[in-house]
Amino acid sequence: MNNVTIVGSGNWGSVAAKLIASNTINLRSFNDEVRMWVYEETLPSGEKLSDVINQTNENVKYLPGVKLGKNVVADPDLMNAVKNANLLVFVTPHQFMEGVCKRLVGKIRKDAEGISLVKGMEVKREGPSLISTLISNQLGINCSVLMGANIADEIAKEEFSEATVGYRRDKAAAERWVQLFNTPYFSVTSVQDVEGVEMCGTLKNIVAVAAGLIDGLKMGNNTKAAIMRIGLKEMLAFSKLLFPSVKDSTLFESCGVADLITTCLGGRNRKVAEAFALNGGKRSFDELEEQMLKGQKLQGVLTAKEVHEVMVTRGWVDMFPLFKAVYEISSGFLPPTAIVEFNNNIPHHIKNKL
Amino acid sequence: MNNVTIVGSGNWGSVAAKLIASNTINLRSFNDEVRMWVYEETLPSGEKLSDVINQTNENVKYLPGVKLGKNVVADPDLMNAVKNANLLVFVTPHQFMEGVCKRLVGKIRKDAEGISLVKGMEVKREGPSLISTLISNQLGINCSVLMGANIADEIAKEEFSEATVGYRRDKAAAERWVQLFNTPYFSVTSVQDVEGVEMCGTLKNIVAVAAGLIDGLKMGNNTKAAIMRIGLKEMLAFSKLLFPSVKDSTLFESCGVADLITTCLGGRNRKVAEAFALNGGKRSFDELEEQMLKGQKLQGVLTAKEVHEVMVTRGWVDMFPLFKAVYEISSGFLPPTAIVEFNNNIPHHIKNKL
Numbered sequence: 001m002n003n004v005t006i007v008g009s010g011n012w013g014s015v016a017a018k019l020i021a022s023n024t025i026n027l028r029s030f031n032d033e034v035r036m037w038v039y040e041e042t043l044p045s046g047e048k049l050s051d052v053i054n055q056t057n058e059n060v061k062y063l064p065g066v067k068l069g070k071n072v073v074a075d076p077d078l079m080n081a082v083k084n085a086n087l088l089v090f091v092t093p094h095q096f097m098e099g100v101c102k103r104l105v106g107k108i109r110k111d112a113e114g115i116s117l118v119k120g121m122e123v124k125r126e127g128p129s130l131i132s133t134l135i136s137n138q139l140g141i142n143c144s145v146l147m148g149a150n151i152a153d154e155i156a157k158e159e160f161s162e163a164t165v166g167y168r169r170d171k172a173a174a175e176r177w178v179q180l181f182n183t184p185y186f187s188v189t190s191v192q193d194v195e196g197v198e199m200c201g202t203l204k205n206i207v208a209v210a211a212g213l214i215d216g217l218k219m220g221n222n223t224k225a226a227i228m229r230i231g232l233k234e235m236l237a238f239s240k241l242l243f244p245s246v247k248d249s250t251l252f253e254s255c256g257v258a259d260l261i262t263t264c265l266g267g268r269n270r271k272v273a274e275a276f277a278l279n280g281g282k283r284s285f286d287e288l289e290e291q292m293l294k295g296q297k298l299q300g301v302l303t304a305k306e307v308h309e310v311m312v313t314r315g316w317v318d319m320f321p322l323f324k325a326v327y328e329i330s331s332g333f334l335p336p337t338a339i340v341e342f343n344n345n346i347p348h349h350i351k352n353k354l
Numbered sequence: 355m356n357n358v359t360i361v362g363s364g365n366w367g368s369v370a371a372k373l374i375a376s377n378t379i380n381l382r383s384f385n386d387e388v389r390m391w392v393y394e395e396t397l398p399s400g401e402k403l404s405d406v407i408n409q410t411n412e413n414v415k416y417l418p419g420v421k422l423g424k425n426v427v428a429d430p431d432l433m434n435a436v437k438n439a440n441l442l443v444f445v446t447p448h449q450f451m452e453g454v455c456k457r458l459v460g461k462i463r464k465d466a467e468g469i470s471l472v473k474g475m476e477v478k479r480e481g482p483s484l485i486s487t488l489i490s491n492q493l494g495i496n497c498s499v500l501m502g503a504n505i506a507d508e509i510a511k512e513e514f515s516e517a518t519v520g521y522r523r524d525k526a527a528a529e530r531w532v533q534l535f536n537t538p539y540f541s542v543t544s545v546q547d548v549e550g551v552e553m554c555g556t557l558k559n560i561v562a563v564a565a566g567l568i569d570g571l572k573m574g575n576n577t578k579a580a581i582m583r584i585g586l587k588e589m590l591a592f593s594k595l596l597f598p599s600v601k602d603s604t605l606f607e608s609c610g611v612a613d614l615i616t617t618c619l620g621g622r623n624r625k626v627a628e629a630f631a632l633n634g635g636k637r638s639f640d641e642l643e644e645q646m647l648k649g650q651k652l653q654g655v656l657t658a659k660e661v662h663e664v665m666v667t668r669g670w671v672d673m674f675p676l677f678k679a680v681y682e683i684s685s686g687f688l689p690p691t692a693i694v695e696f697n698n699n700i701p702h703h704i705k706n707k708l
Contacts, residue, residue, distance in 0.1 A: 149583075154574040160694035161576035162583070185694075187580070220508040221616045222515035226541070229503075229516070229612035236606070248602060252590070257611060258583035262575045265619075340514035340539075 021069030148254035166197025205300035207231030216277025359439035375423030502608035520551025559654035561585030570631025
């Protein structure tokens, strides 16, 4: 029998609990109970968040109004939450992942398997640090990822959407994750390309900044579609340079083109970039970010900077004109209009390769 | 020296004339003059359309307010227009192509090359009839295609966009077309996949109907992105079944993902499908079409029907659940909401192959 624990209970973690709980109750090879580790908080009412979740079956703070399923058990004790689980779903904010992993070393089952739902890994100068690799290395377990066009609130409302499981080698493990997440309104497929799936989840945010600039410049759908397409090709080319095993076909999965579309139509990266262009670049991203996002950091601008560092170090800058332009515009070196001018100086033989 | 004639002078044909004329004037291997065949009309003022174009340098009827270039010569005589040309750009409405070709048999230069900008070929039961094949067969010339995210009015305003030349074998001929169309704001690349490029241009309209239904059902971006992604995969799979030479990579070109995005964000197929869903399917596509499009036919609904016939004949229906759903919804057999339910009855092993 498989035991599932969700490490995290934010907005996306709570939706994951709802999806999984609707499946464990019907699938014979899974225990019904889904344990969800809750980073304990005291609510304004004085009650503990985990107690309220267990009483009401609802994460009143991060997913109010949605029943998680009676078989979801909130547990504020991380060690207790994971001790019986052989299936660990990681869905904490990105910056907490390293600390959580450290606490879990030696505390989990030897036969455990992990899956990461954490988007926004860091791209450092020496290369990107994949969250799935961090988990694998620190805990000595196999770790897959689940990414896709997944706006949590839409899935909570049971609107049709999709996701992609990326796995390294173990197809059977991947199929178990698919079984655990898949519902009639949440269609999950698996691909053997953990790096491709995870890179898509990060790099799309750079393209979303570019798309937002186009919106702010009041350009048409032709131009926006062109920029998204160029972005998709740069995402693929950059991922393949870093990880030669990345497959072209991964881009046709939910984690690729679909997540890119969602992110470029909505999403905060697009929105702040639109405001930046509307202001003619006169107000910095930092300033707009603070005003519009209230403390949240803009992933796309950060990733553009990190990717640019990697490109400079490796001599790849001229191969990625769109990524370069997003970096130079968001850093204030070029005006927002440069987003449609980056193309002019590229020799045709390079452009054809993009 | 190369001589260019544009066979057609509508909205897109006039933009093509503008693009080409800006290049022939600068390129040594091309004569400056670009001849444009005009299907003669008498304007309300009593003047002939071709005379007005030649006097004002503007297609006052189909692209008012945009100068075409002084080296564009409107010619109402088809035979005279083509007689010196070795480069023929076909851009008439789809339904006139067969008649135009018949008139041109034996009247063009033996060394002529063609390129078709005509979207919306017919998919008949015995397979799709590609416009480029029609031209090739009837005139005995090599024929490439140019497709992409090309809303004519945006290109006329010189907003950045892209296009794809699809060619059969002759790379040098394709590169000449690229040279002829490419400008700083209109970025053209070539791929050796004439069928892939042309199929994308047709099948995208089915997906646009699906996207419009999602909009009319007031569903979120997750769902729309998922539907567009599934549509893209069905476009690829269907094209490859009909033409095994079609390349996956063609979908990453402007004619593929970018044209799909433009068409699903704007465009009349999306718009009428949205109205259809908003009315709960109670007013037929025919009725909405008549009211909203004033005589223009809705390509997506027609193509869905034709593609469905091909699928039935060849036993492919269950492999294309989205195409099937669009056909069944637009024919009134299923309600608009079926567009997000088509997925439920597909065995997982088939879904994974899509």
